[in-house]
Amino acid sequence: MHLGSPRLEVGTTSARLSCDVHHSGEMHTWWIATDLDDIGVIDLGPGAFVPVALSLASSLGEDLAIEAPISAQQLHGCRAAAHVLHRQWGWRQPVVSASTERQPFVAGPDVGLLFTRGIDSMATLVASLDGVGPRVTRLIVIDGLEPNHSADVAAAVWHDTQAVAGAVGLPIHRLTTNVRDEIERYIPWKYSHGAVLLGSALALGPLFDEIVISSSNSVRYPRANGSAPDLDACWSTDRTTITHWGVSMSRSDKAALVATRPQLAAQLKVCWESNRRGNCGTCSKCLLAMTAFTVAGAHSVVETAFDGPLSCEAIRRLGPVPSFVREEVIEAIGDDQSDLRDAWRDCLSRERNHQRRGLAGLDPAERFAAVGMTLQPDEAVGWGGGARAIYAGSANRQVVCDAPAHLDRPLRWCLAARATPGSAQLATVLTQHWGHGGVMLTDDVTPGPPPAAVGRLLQQADVRCWWSDHDHLDGICLLEAIEHGCVPVQVMPDDLAETLRAALPRQRPAW
Numbered sequence: 001m002h003l004g005s006p007r008l009e010v011g012t013t014s015a016r017l018s019c020d021v022h023h024s025g026e027m028h029t030w031w032i033a034t035d036l037d038d039i040g041v042i043d044l045g046p047g048a049f050v051p052v053a054l055s056l057a058s059s060l061g062e063d064l065a066i067e068a069p070i071s072a073q074q075l076h077g078c079r080a081a082a083h084v085l086h087r088q089w090g091w092r093q094p095v096v097s098a099s100t101e102r103q104p105f106v107a108g109p110d111v112g113l114l115f116t117r118g119i120d121s122m123a124t125l126v127a128s129l130d131g132v133g134p135r136v137t138r139l140i141v142i143d144g145l146e147p148n149h150s151a152d153v154a155a156a157v158w159h160d161t162q163a164v165a166g167a168v169g170l171p172i173h174r175l176t177t178n179v180r181d182e183i184e185r186y187i188p189w190k191y192s193h194g195a196v197l198l199g200s201a202l203a204l205g206p207l208f209d210e211i212v213i214s215s216s217n218s219v220r221y222p223r224a225n226g227s228a229p230d231l232d233a234c235w236s237t238d239r240t241t242i243t244h245w246g247v248s249m250s251r252s253d254k255a256a257l258v259a260t261r262p263q264l265a266a267q268l269k270v271c272w273e274s275n276r277r278g279n280c281g282t283c284s285k286c287l288l289a290m291t292a293f294t295v296a297g298a299h300s301v302v303e304t305a306f307d308g309p310l311s312c313e314a315i316r317r318l319g320p321v322p323s324f325v326r327e328e329v330i331e332a333i334g335d336d337q338s339d340l341r342d343a344w345r346d347c348l349s350r351e352r353n354h355q356r357r358g359l360a361g362l363d364p365a366e367r368f369a370a371v372g373m374t375l376q377p378d379e380a381v382g383w384g385g386g387a388r389a390i391y392a393g394s395a396n397r398q399v400v401c402d403a404p405a406h407l408d409r410p411l412r413w414c415l416a417a418r419a420t421p422g423s424a425q426l427a428t429v430l431t432q433h434w435g436h437g438g439v440m441l442t443d444d445v446t447p448g449p450p451p452a453a454v455g456r457l458l459q460q461a462d463v464r465c466w467w468s469d470h471d472h473l474d475g476i477c478l479l480e481a482i483e484h485g486c487v488p489v490q491v492m493p494d495d496l497a498e499t500l501r502a503a504l505p506r507q508r509p510a511w
C-alpha cells in the first residue's frame, strides 16, 4: 500500500484534505472535510490517514509506504498498532516505511471529545462537566457516517448536536469523511471504527493536546474491538495524545451518570437503525440503552429520550444483539425487574438455540448443560431420526409427576407453535373434529407472547397438539406439554409416523 501526500482543496463551504492511496492494485482517494472556519487548524500532513492506512494494510497483508513525513511518535505507534491488530484479529504485521519530522505546530491547549450523543460519549461529557473526567474543552463530531439517515434527518441530528454543545458552552467541530465507505468493503466497521474516528479527528490535530474517545466496553467485559485502550493510544502523535476513557464504568454506571443531567439525557441519540431524528425505542441499541436507564432507576430518561415505552415484547422480538452488551445488561438487572431480565434471557436463548427454544420457555441447551452435556445449534432434540434425547433430570421428575393432568380443564386442546402451513391446517382440522381450542401461532417477526403466557395456555388445556414434518418426535414440545400437565400429541404425515414409530424406544424413556 502506498499513502500519497495529502492536498488541501478549498470549496465554498468546506475544506477537504485528500490523499491518493494505492492498495489492492487500485488507486483510491480518501478525504476528510472540515467547515471553512477550521481551515487554519487543519493538519496538512498524512497523520489523519495513517490509522486507517495501517489497519487496512494489516488486514490486506500489504506493507505500507507513507510518502510524506509523519511524526516519530505516530511511526512508533504504527508498529505497536500492527502488533495489537495481529494479536486481536490475526492480521499480518506490515513493514511500515516512512520518514519522520517534527510537527510544525505546537499543540493547542485543548482537549477534544469525540461526541455522538450516545451513552458513552454523553457520560464522558457529564464526567467532564462534573470535574471527574477529562477536562473537555471542545466537541468533535464525525458527521455523515450513518448509512440509514436521509439528508434531512442528518441535518436535524446535527442541529440537535449543536444545541447540546451550545447548552454546555463548548465549541463544536464537524468533520465528514469518505474513509468509512472506502474501507468497509475490506474491514467491518466493528474492527475499524476507532481508526476512522480518531484518524479523522487528527485532521484538526493542531488544535488538540488531547483527543478523547469514550470506551464502549467496561473492564469487566473485555473484548477485542476496533477501539480499545491499547489500540487507540497507538494513534497518538508528537502533538496530540489519544485517550480512551470510561473503561472502568459499566453501562448502567454511565446511564446513572447521564441521568444526573436530565436536560442532556433528553438529548441522547443512540438509535442509528431507523431514519429518524430521535430514538425509536424498539431497535437493539434503543432497548439496551432503555434497559440500562431502567436498571439505573432513571425511568424519566426512558420517557423523555425515547419515542415509546420500554417493552419486554420488543426485547423478545429483537434479532441478534452483541453478546458483550447483552451479558452485561442481563447481569445488571436486579431481582425487582425480573420481567425485564426474563425478556432479555428469552431473546438470548432464542438466538442461541436458533429459534429452537420452546414457546413455553423450555431451553434445550440449558437442559443439556445442566447435566454436563453440550447441544450443538444444529442438533435436533427428541427421539428417533437421529435426534438427541432430552432428559428432565431427577430434580425435574417431581415437577413432571406433580403436573396435574386433570381432564376437566377449560380447553380440550391447544396448539402453540410457530406458524407454518401445517400448523394452520392442523388448527382447522382440530376445530372441525374437537371443537373450540386455544391456538397461538407465532412467526419470526413476532416471536410471540412471553413463555409464561404460553405456559398458562398449556395449563388450561387437556391436550397439546403440534404439527411436525420432521422424522423425529419433538422433545421440546413433548416435554413442555408434560411439564404443564398436558397430553402431548404430535401430528405428522403417515409415512414419517410409520418410520418414527419403528424407531422409538420400546421402553419408557429415562425421564
Ligand SMILES: [Zn+2]
Residues within 6 Å of the ligand: 270, 271, 272, 273, 274, 279, 280, 281, 282, 283, 284, 285, 286, 287
Ligand atoms: Zn432505535
